[in-house]
Amino acid sequence: MNKSNSADSRRAKAQLTVLRVIVYVILIFLAALCLFSFYMLFVNASRTNAQIQTGFSALPRGHLIENLKNAWTDASINIPKGMLNSFFIAATTAVLTTYFSALTAYGIHAYDFKLKNAAFTFIMAIMVIPTQVSASGFIQLCYKFGLQNKFWVLILPGVAAPVVFFYMKQYMESVLPMEVIEAARVDGCGEFRTFNTIVLPMLKPAMAVQLIFSFVQSWNNYFLPSLLLTKAEKKTVPIMIAQLRSADYSKFDMGKVYMFILLAILPVLIVYIILSKSIIKGVTAGSVKG
Amino acid sequence: MKKKGVSYAKWGYIFILPFFLAYLVFAFVPQVMTIYNSFFMNYREGLTQVGPKFIGFQNYVALFTPDANGTIDILKYAGNTMVLWLLGAVPQILIALLLAIFFTSYRLNIKGQQFFKTVIYMPNLIMASAFSMLFFTLFSNVGPVNQFIQAMGWSDVPIDFFARTVTVRGLISLMNFLMWFGNTTILLMAGIMGIDQSLFEAANIDGANSVQTFFKVTLPLLTPILVYTVITAMIGGLQMFDVPQVLTNGAGTPDRTSTTLVMFLNNYLGGSKNYGMAGAISVIIFIITGILSLIVYRSLTKKD
Numbered sequence: 001m002n003k004s005n006s007a008d009s010r011r012a013k014a015q016l017t018v019l020r021v022i023v024y025v026i027l028i029f030l031a032a033l034c035l036f037s038f039y040m041l042f043v044n045a046s047r048t049n050a051q052i053q054t055g056f057s058a059l060p061r062g063h064l065i066e067n068l069k070n071a072w073t074d075a076s077i078n079i080p081k082g083m084l085n086s087f088f089i090a091a092t093t094a095v096l097t098t099y100f101s102a103l104t105a106y107g108i109h110a111y112d113f114k115l116k117n118a119a120f121t122f123i124m125a126i127m128v129i130p131t132q133v134s135a136s137g138f139i140q141l142c143y144k145f146g147l148q149n150k151f152w153v154l155i156l157p158g159v160a161a162p163v164v165f166f167y168m169k170q171y172m173e174s175v176l177p178m179e180v181i182e183a184a185r186v187d188g189c190g191e192f193r194t195f196n197t198i199v200l201p202m203l204k205p206a207m208a209v210q211l212i213f214s215f216v217q218s219w220n221n222y223f224l225p226s227l228l229l230t231k232a233e234k235k236t237v238p239i240m241i242a243q244l245r246s247a248d249y250s251k252f253d254m255g256k257v258y259m260f261i262l263l264a265i266l267p268v269l270i271v272y273i274i275l276s277k278s279i280i281k282g283v284t285a286g287s288v289k290g
Numbered sequence: 291m292k293k294k295g296v297s298y299a300k301w302g303y304i305f306i307l308p309f310f311l312a313y314l315v316f317a318f319v320p321q322v323m324t325i326y327n328s329f330f331m332n333y334r335e336g337l338t339q340v341g342p343k344f345i346g347f348q349n350y351v352a353l354f355t356p357d358a359n360g361t362i363d364i365l366k367y368a369g370n371t372m373v374l375w376l377l378g379a380v381p382q383i384l385i386a387l388l389l390a391i392f393f394t395s396y397r398l399n400i401k402g403q404q405f406f407k408t409v410i411y412m413p414n415l416i417m418a419s420a421f422s423m424l425f426f427t428l429f430s431n432v433g434p435v436n437q438f439i440q441a442m443g444w445s446d447v448p449i450d451f452f453a454r455t456v457t458v459r460g461l462i463s464l465m466n467f468l469m470w471f472g473n474t475t476i477l478l479m480a481g482i483m484g485i486d487q488s489l490f491e492a493a494n495i496d497g498a499n500s501v502q503t504f505f506k507v508t509l510p511l512l513t514p515i516l517v518y519t520v521i522t523a524m525i526g527g528l529q530m531f532d533v534p535q536v537l538t539n540g541a542g543t544p545d546r547t548s549t550t551l552v553m554f555l556n557n558y559l560g561g562s563k564n565y566g567m568a569g570a571i572s573v574i575i576f577i578i579t580g581i582l583s584l585i586v587y588r589s590l591t592k593k594d
Contacts, residue, residue, distance in 0.1 A: 016397065023392050023398060027406050031406055034413055055441060057434075101309075103306075107306040111299060125583070134572070135555070136320075136324040136569050137327065138324075141323060156316060241423050254427070261424050261427070264419075265417055265420050
């Protein structure tokens with residue numbers, strides 16, 4: 001009896017080991033699949049055009065800086081300007097989105113008013129409507145009032161961000177007791193000041209995560225900017241990358257092309273490598289709890 | 291005391307006002323304009339402006355009228371969008387579910403979870419247009435993938451990945467899969483970890499094996515979040531644009547078999563500024579999204 005038991009447990013153990021090996025193989029395969037294209041990007045961004053033309057290489061070479069110089073000073077694609085434009089739009093959008101989403105969430109979380117539930121239901125209902133379906137009217141209005149090539153028409157819509165609002169609201173429900181607000185009131189603190197000096201600091205972790213997500217989303221945004229930013233000096237990085245695709249590809253210095261792509265994704269990649277832990281936590285925290 | 295009577299209600303309105311103003315100006319008015327314009331002939335031909343002239347439902351009729359070859363473009367593009375979405379989303383959800391189970395299993399006790407999660411989530415944050423440009427360079431006739439294939443002697447001539455429907459669609463789906471399966475894995479993991487642990491213990495005590503536990507405990511309790519994931523993925527799929535647009539340079543090659551609905555919309559908004567036709571396409575996308583959203587909303591509110 002005892003013997004067969006231990007045999008059973010040994011068999012179970014062996015089974016578990018086999019299962020573990022299979023699972024790790026799958027995980028390593030998927031991780032490699034994710035990393036492969038970025039690794040090839042890095043390899044080719046460090047090779048000269050001539051080296052890239054000669055054939056495949058799995059190892060990087062030493063021309064990263066040279067390609068960076070060439071890409072940075074390219075006459076037709078002004079990548080430094082593009083990165084500056086993208087950075088300006090993304091940073092201001094992120095700050096606006098995060099601040100006003102917190103403000104809106106606070107308005108609904110902390111106060112009782114007649115239209116409170118209606119307002120909340122409305123925001124939830126518009127949450128999933130994509131920008132593409134109102135893009136036609138948006139573009140039309142922008143051109144009608146001569147607002148194409150103005151950054152602020154791409155930035156200000158960030159004030160109304162239902163998804164970020166929902167995240168903030170969820171977060172407030174878990175960390176913001178009404179007693180804190182009441183105490184501030186007793187101390188004679190105004191409502192607006194209470195929000196800015198007492199509530200906002202309590203929301204720091206949520207604000208940080210949403211700043212990153214909004215920044216990344218805006219930095220990567222292609223659809224609307226490509227239809228509105230038509231002047232060369234106004235273009236953002238994704239538009240320049242798409243331009244690269246439509247240019248006569250065969251005449252290009254490929255080392256430079258890979259470097260352009262690397263530059264487009266590098267800022268986000270660096271932030272992600274540093275803050276991946278809190279970013280990954282942020283993915284679930286805002287989503288609907290199961 | 292008098293203080294008790296102080297009403298703070300007005301502050302609620304003040305604080306939510308900026309959101310609603312921004313929504314009104316930048317989303318609601320444009321939305322109304324979009325719908326309104328779908329009933330007008332309004333476009334530019336070269337330097338001349340045609341319209342705006344009220345034409346009723348003619349833009350919609352035009353959308354659903356077959357061309358000389360008998361193809362109805364919008365149905366073709368809706369079909370493309372659906373095929374491209376399915377090819378990416380089905381493996382995405384299945385693999386994410388599998389990974390979520392691996393990561394949450396105490397028995398398996400996977401090491402290095404943080405590393406794997408970090409790696410598989412990364413493509414989600416990468417600029418889609420840059421990711422597509424990267425895939426284009428990697429898979430082009432003179433790109434490293436073809437160089438590798440030729441170096442290994444698997445093929446004498448380069449494989450033209452962008453001339454075949456199967457490979458173009460395959461690449462788009464692969465990219466969509468890579469960009470989203472990490473995200474879905476993390477969401478489903480949260481869903482599984484939200485399940486009451488005592489249920490798993492009870493199943494264990496009752497002698498259920500892991501397969502039984504999965505189908506009898508995990509899956510039924512995970513259904514709401516799974517429905518949410520599938521439908522939000524559908525709404526996302528409906529908006530598919532950056533990847534096929536940049537990968538095929540807006541042409542949806544070959545023979546427009548990878549042109550999506552939003553690429554179709556983009557074509558009308560680009561040079562010709564055809565707000566009539568663009569409006570009609572937008573309304574159709576809006577209606578489909580509306581139906582899907584309603585399902586999401588139902589599934590969310592039902593739970594509480």
